[in-house]
Amino acid sequence: MGDQSVSDSDSVALEARQDHRWNLSASVSDSDADGRTFAVAPGGGLTIDVDSTNVGNLIDGLELKVTYNVSLIGEDGSQNWNSSGDSVTGIEVNQSAQMTVEVSVPEDAWNGSVMSVSVSAEVQGEVMGSFSFNVEVAHTPGWSVVADQANLEVEPGGSSVELSVIQLGNSPSEAYATVWVSGDNGWEIEVPDDLPVLAPGQSAAMTLNITPPETAQHGRAVELHIRLREGDGSGEAEITLPLRVSVFHDFDMSGEGDWLVSDGGGHPLTELRNLGNAPTTISLQVLSLPLGWTVSGPMEVVLGVGEIKGVPLEVIPSADWDGSVQTIRILAEDSAGNQREVSLDTEQSEYSWASSPVIVAVSGDHALVGIHGTDSLSSVTDSSSGPLERGESGDWALPALSSGAGSLSVGGSVLVYYAHVTQPSLRTAFCSIQGEFGAVMAQCSVLNGSDSFSFTILLIDDRGEMLSSFSGKAAGGTPLGPINLSAEGWSPEPGTRVLTLRLLDDRGVEIASVTGDFQIRRTDWNIGLVKLELDGEGSEQQIRVLTKRGDGDRAILEQYNADCSFSLVSGDYSMVHQVDLTGTFAPTVEIDRPEAIDDGEEIVVTIGCTFPWDIDSDSNDDESRLILSGGITEPSKYPDMGTSLAAAMLVIGVSVALAWIVRNYREGKDLMEMAMAAAEEKMVGQGAREAVEEVPVKEEVKEEVEEPREPESVSEDYPEDDFEARLKRLTRE
Structure with missing residues (x-):
């Protein structure tokens, strides 16, 4: 075994590896x-x-x-x-x-x-x-219909409308269409049985054959509904397009019998009927009118859809008409150029129609008719209802009993008429015209009723021109309105002008009507006074008024025969003088100075014209003022000079006459005496002559002293002739 007593050590750093989990x-x-x-x-x-x-x-x-x-x-x-x-x-x-x-x-x-x-x-x-x-x-269905460049106005007899179906979904599929019309009954639509399978984004044409009902009117839009869906009912989409019938103009004019004409004129038994599907304006002309005859009445007539109206014209014969038959033609033309013409022979009559003998009225009402030649003592009898009553206006009330021909008997004459009598409308309505020129408010409202109600509204001026119209339909149980019509574009002539607003039902029968008067003026002109002047003195003095007018205004005033004048006012005195501003130059008017206005008093002269020319562009030059002077002259130093001269001339004249008479008398007497003296001188000698001369001379001297001598001074102005000189020599001897 090893030696356990032997050992060794070392320090080592240990780190755990990261575990990613x-x-x-x-x-x-x-x-x-x-x-x-x-x-x-x-x-x-x-x-x-x-x-x-x-x-x-x-x-x-x-x-x-x-x-x-x-x-x-x-x-x-x-x-x-x-x-x-x-x-x-x-x-x-x-x-x-x-x-x-x-x-x-x-x-x-x-x-x-x-x-x-x-x-x-x-x-x-x-x-x-x-x-x-x-x-x-995922599957997202989607469809749309586009009326791009499609004509959505259908001809009255029917036409095809081509629409485009667009696949808005994201899967190829086929659309199934359902199509119908709301807003009016009687529209017929043929839909294609199958549409092609369309990929996303693709489109295809869908042609619809659409036929409107005979009662469809232009301007009265309906709604065309198109519903598209997938075969399983998914992806349903519905769109609505406006649809209306295209305009179609046509009319008829028919005349019956002779044209009765009296001295006061006469309307013909001729009627107009609108056969189109939109309101129309018909222009009238009277052709082959005899020389000296005149035509009275509007030359244009506006008719609603289906409306009947008598020709509103009458002819007035010349004063020398002998009753011979005249053939007169009436030519009518609508806005589309359609023309109709009737020819009627005249018949002279003591009585004739003063209003159209085409009677359009609602059953139970009375139609007012006018008859030329009748008065309060006349008797008029209807062939159906008997005697008629005469109203305060002079018209006769004819009961609306039934449609058809009828006649009136008056004074042995028979006047034929034709009546169109309709039943009362299912709805009532009222219309109004308010505002002023440039801001006219014309509107009508349809009152509630249980049935649907189709109608047409017409706005007409006094020249017979249709300014605007509206066609609509009120659903049953629902009132409608107010519906406004525009008078934009109305450009009437100056004067009192009349607008008429009428509401007709789908039979062409008038349900409501109202008129509005408008005072139309022009202010794009000007007249004025330049100044006032005095001319002369005393009783011969005149006031000279110098006028002016704008450039080009002469033609306007002459065209409309403007009635213009100026007034002169001073205190309680006033006078008005007519002035003609249509001459080549603006006139200068001279008026005698009024005797009632003294020197030092101010006169105010104002120029102006009667309506519709009572407002011009500048009112500041319409008045001028002047203080009068020179009306009294200085008194004469010899106020009785005229009388004195006259008296002097008279005296001189009488004196001359007396002198001439006296001179003739004295000359004759002197001649006689001298002749007698000369004879006696020769007879008795010089002594007898002296005795004879002494007595006459002494008496003559005495006679001359007693007689007035004024005439002799006048006679001295006359030269002596030879005979007088010899007599004087004889007298001296």
Whole structure:
């Protein structure tokens, strides 16, 4: 044996080798994931929960490494499949960590494509465990219908509508379609029996043969419902498309009998009927009108769908018409260019229709008719209802009993009419027009009723132009409204204009109607005063008013025959003077100064026009003021000069006349005396001559003193002739 007393020792450091050990548990919703296949929708994902516990002998970490393989089915070309692992570090012994494995499926993946995923848990290249699972793309059905470039307006006689069916699912399949129309009855739809099998993303045409009912109206939309589903009923999808019948214009015009015409005119027995499926505007023309005859009434008529209306025109004969038959033609044309024409022969009558003899009324109501030639003493008798009553307006109340021809007897004349009598509507409605030009509010409401109610609303101006319309349907037991119609685009002429709002049912019978008056003005023009001037003085003085107008306004004022004037006001005095502003130049008006206005008083002159030209673009130049002066002249220094001159002339004239008379008398007397004296001188001698001369001369002198001498001064202005000179010489001798 060895020597036990011999021994040896050494110090050695010992270290235990790390033991990497982990317990793994992979699950989905608390169910084991290893070896399972999971269904994932396109665009979806999957999360695998991994519970990892460190059962080794030292703090440790773990990494989940993932590998995968994708098996695509059919023509699946999807990409971007993905799966990723997880990792942890610093896990204490006997401690656990939650880890995950993520999987994502692309949105365009087809049903049946599979992704196989393998997961290994590793620590420093050493595999601690592994598991695997599969992901399969689930079936997701989906369908859609596109009306791209499809005409969803169906012809009145029916037409085909081609739609596109698109496969939005992720598996090739066949769609089964169910199609119907809501909003109106009577629409017929033929659906193809089979649609082709479509792969995901593919599309195919689906042709529907659709026939609307005869009562379908343009503008009244219905809803086309299309429901698509898979063969097993899954993946049901429903879409709704608007559908309406395309517009169709047609009308009829018919005339009966002769055109009765009296001195006051007359309406024809001619009616218009809208045969289209939309409201229409019909333009009228009267052709071959005799010379001197005139036409009265609107030249355009708006008709609702199915509406009947008499031609609203009458002809007025010339004063010299002898009653001879005249053939007059009426031409009607709608907006689509359809034309209708009737020719009627005139018949002279003492009485004629002052309103259309085409009567449209509701049973039980009265229609008001006008008759030319009748008055309060006239008697009018209906062929069906007997004597008619005359209203305050002068029209006659005709009971609406039944449809068909009838006649009125008045004064031995027979006036034929045609009545269209309908039953009352199933619903009532009311309409209103409010607002002002530029902000018109036109609306109608349909009241409640047990049955469905189809209707059309028309907004019409006073020229017969349809501004807007609306067609709709109120469901049974449900009111509808208010429904607003737009007057946008209405451009009326200046003046008082009228809008009419009408609601018609599907028979073309008027249910409600209302009118609204609008004051239309233009303010894109201007007139004004330049200044006021005084011309002259005293009683001859005049006030000169200088006016102006805007460029181009002459044509506007002349076109509409604007009534313009200016007013002059001073205190209690006022006057109005008409002024014509349509001349080549703006006028200058002269008016006599009013005697009632004294110097120092102010006059105010204002220019303006009557409605609708009562507002222009600038009101600041419409008024001008002036203080009057020069109305009183200085008094004359010789106020009676005229009278004095007249009196003087009269006196001079009388004096001249008297002087002439006296002179003639004296000359005659002197001549006689001188002749007698000369004879006596020769007979008795010189002595007898002196005796004879002494007495007459003395008497003559005395006679001259007693007589007035004023005329002689006048006679001195006349020159003496030879005879007078000789007489004077004789007298001196």
